[in-house]
Amino acid sequence: MMQTLVGHTSAELTELLTSKGLPGYRGKQLGKGLYTRFLRDFEGFTDLPKALREQLAQEFTLAPCTERSIQSAPDGTEKYLLNLPDDEVIEAVYLPYDERTSVCVSSQVGCPMACSFCATGTEGLARNLTAGEIVDQLLFMQAKHPEQRISHLVLMGMGEPLLNLPNVLKALRLIHDEVGLSYRNITVSTIGVVPAMEKLAAENLPITLAVSLHAPNNTLRSELVPLNEKYPISRLLEACRDYVEATSRRITFEYVLMAGINDTEKEAHELGALLRRQPLCAVNTIPYNTTDVAARYQRPTPEAARLFREIVASYGVNITQRYEKGHRIAAACGQLKRSTLKLGSTMRPLPLLSEVPTEAVPEPGA
Numbered sequence: 001m002m003q004t005l006v007g008h009t010s011a012e013l014t015e016l017l018t019s020k021g022l023p024g025y026r027g028k029q030l031g032k033g034l035y036t037r038f039l040r041d042f043e044g045f046t047d048l049p050k051a052l053r054e055q056l057a058q059e060f061t062l063a064p065c066t067e068r069s070i071q072s073a074p075d076g077t078e079k080y081l082l083n084l085p086d087d088e089v090i091e092a093v094y095l096p097y098d099e100r101t102s103v104c105v106s107s108q109v110g111c112p113m114a115c116s117f118c119a120t121g122t123e124g125l126a127r128n129l130t131a132g133e134i135v136d137q138l139l140f141m142q143a144k145h146p147e148q149r150i151s152h153l154v155l156m157g158m159g160e161p162l163l164n165l166p167n168v169l170k171a172l173r174l175i176h177d178e179v180g181l182s183y184r185n186i187t188v189s190t191i192g193v194v195p196a197m198e199k200l201a202a203e204n205l206p207i208t209l210a211v212s213l214h215a216p217n218n219t220l221r222s223e224l225v226p227l228n229e230k231y232p233i234s235r236l237l238e239a240c241r242d243y244v245e246a247t248s249r250r251i252t253f254e255y256v257l258m259a260g261i262n263d264t265e266k267e268a269h270e271l272g273a274l275l276r277r278q279p280l281c282a283v284n285t286i287p288y289n290t291t292d293v294a295a296r297y298q299r300p301t302p303e304a305a306r307l308f309r310e311i312v313a314s315y316g317v318n319i320t321q322r323y324e325k326g327h328r329i330a331a332a333c334g335q336l337k338r339s340t341l342k343l344g345s346t347m348r349p350l351p352l353l354s355e356v357p358t359e360a361v362p363e364p365g366a
């Protein structure tokens, strides 16, 4: 397989060109074309000599993601299925709002976490995405929408980002340093991989960390999120406090409301009591997006969702409801699924809890 240029910093592109006997000083131009002009073929690099473009095309591929299909919703949301060089398929979502344009990108092909309500989690993990594959989802969607500058990025698509921390960190640096997005406009989600949260805190990046809580007690959370057996709520909240202390950044607790499961007045009171002394945090509720894989979970009524928020807020906890887009094209949280996308998949069976990796997950081609 030819080496792909997206995923390298401009400095690395310079080294790469030099190592191939090509003019290294062109690396900066190459980087600009990839990350600020969002070019997707060598022909577009009109500031490079034609002969060099031809040489580059023989040695490298430009970008890893190619479009497989697109679904659009009336609210402007677009869900892309993107092919990767090894025929795996991922999903990425374009979310235009009035005041900003956001993209939601994947960090893994599939996910090993097996959360019971999540479409992605039913199918296990195939592999981690490379840094280039993470960044390229943004570049791809920006190239599709040259008229609208993407201002925000959330890592909430397929996968658990903190299980792929080295590649996620490199992707964040590329997005910040080369593409020019502010770290403050980047959100990384986690289901609560505590050791990786500690490593992320040590990086001290001014990003937003979104922790998927989904339940106020261990019995219920372990049912919804198997990883809770390994890192129960008290341990998770301790890691959140450490994260806040190290970074001075606020944590968002994501709470998917599921009718009759975790949205009753009892859970609302428990959640309020649990978080009232948790520093610098807010709760983001998300009404469950009904999927075909977890029929027992249903969307709450708007009244139940409102009552839930009111009770939690009465404890002095900051709580909002996320403005949803893309529900009708299954592009919202927990609905990104790769099923039936690829024949001959290399998916692994879902791991036993004790096998859930916190660091060592397969790289492409492993």
Ligand code: SF4
Pocket (backbone or CB within 6 Å): 111, 112, 113, 114, 115, 118, 119, 120, 121, 122, 157, 158, 159, 160, 191, 334
């Ligand atoms: S909710 Fe997130 S962590 Fe859980 S299975 Fe789905 S993608 Fe993975």
